[in-house]
Amino acid sequence: MDNTTIENLRNEYKAASLSEKEVTKEPIKQFEKWFKQALDANMLEPNAMTLATATTDGRPSARIVLLKGFDHNGFVFYTNYLSRKGKEMAKNPLVSLVFFWPELERQVRIEGTIEKVSRETSEKYFLTRPKASQIGAIVSPQSQEITDRDLLEKKMADLEAVYADGDVPKPAHWGGYIVKPRMIEFWQGRRSRLHDRIVYKLADKNTWKIVRLAP
Structure with missing residues (x-):
């Protein structure tokens, strides 16, 4: 430009x-x-x-x-x-x-x-947060280096299954x-x-x- x-x-x-x-x-x-x-x-x-x-x-x-x-x-x-x-x-x-x-x-x-x-x-x-946001707070090691996004996606899916029928505890x-x-x-x-x-x-x-x- x-x-x-x-x-x-x-x-x-x-x-x-x-x-x-x-x-x-x-x-x-x-x-x-x-x-x-x-x-x-x-x-x-x-x-x-x-x-x-x-x-x-x-x-x-x-x-x-x-x-x-x-x-x-x-x-x-x-x-x-x-x-x-x-x-x-x-x-x-x-x-x-x-x-x-x-x-x-x-x-x-x-x-x-x-x-x-x-x-x-x-x-x-x-x-009060959406469940996905609650789980995201657990999943993400914020500001740390990670090898790829797949690690986050897999951990997200795993925890969504764990907490499918229950409350998500605040980390x-x-x-x-x-x-x-x-x-x-x-x-x-x-x-x-x-x-x-x-x-x-x-x-x-x-x-x-x-x-x-x-x-």
Whole structure:
């Protein structure tokens, strides 16, 4: 592809604006408002978010995961504890999340610390998953090298037979995490690249400072 074609890819953002007077005092309330609007827009997987982690020596990695819940405590997702991200989060609990909702010309960036949710919470959510997804969580040694896909397919078929008439137990290596935010930025695209960026910074345990950043 000609690089000039890529260089000329751009959109003029004009869907909405965002001011300090419009946002709520609490960032989770503001996120709830925007997330509902993303749901109402019938977007494909509005709960998809980029999770960025890093090793203790600063080597970053990022991937898409799915938000499965949020409240005043933080943002919850589920994954394999033994995956690359799981191993990195075990050693370095500082993470970042990014939501991008292009139909609304919006981004939300979150920085914070991560903790595992309780085993009871993980087990409760695991029971709501489709059986195939439950078995898949057992089958896949996530992030590890494997010789071919056939190994996964065979193990999947074997376990589907084992659990055909029974419940699938949650594997010990799988469960939930909660990202406890220290900073949340709400980004609204605007004309001429003069975007609106409203940031909540945690001043103390219950107080958030609201500031505007230059685009």
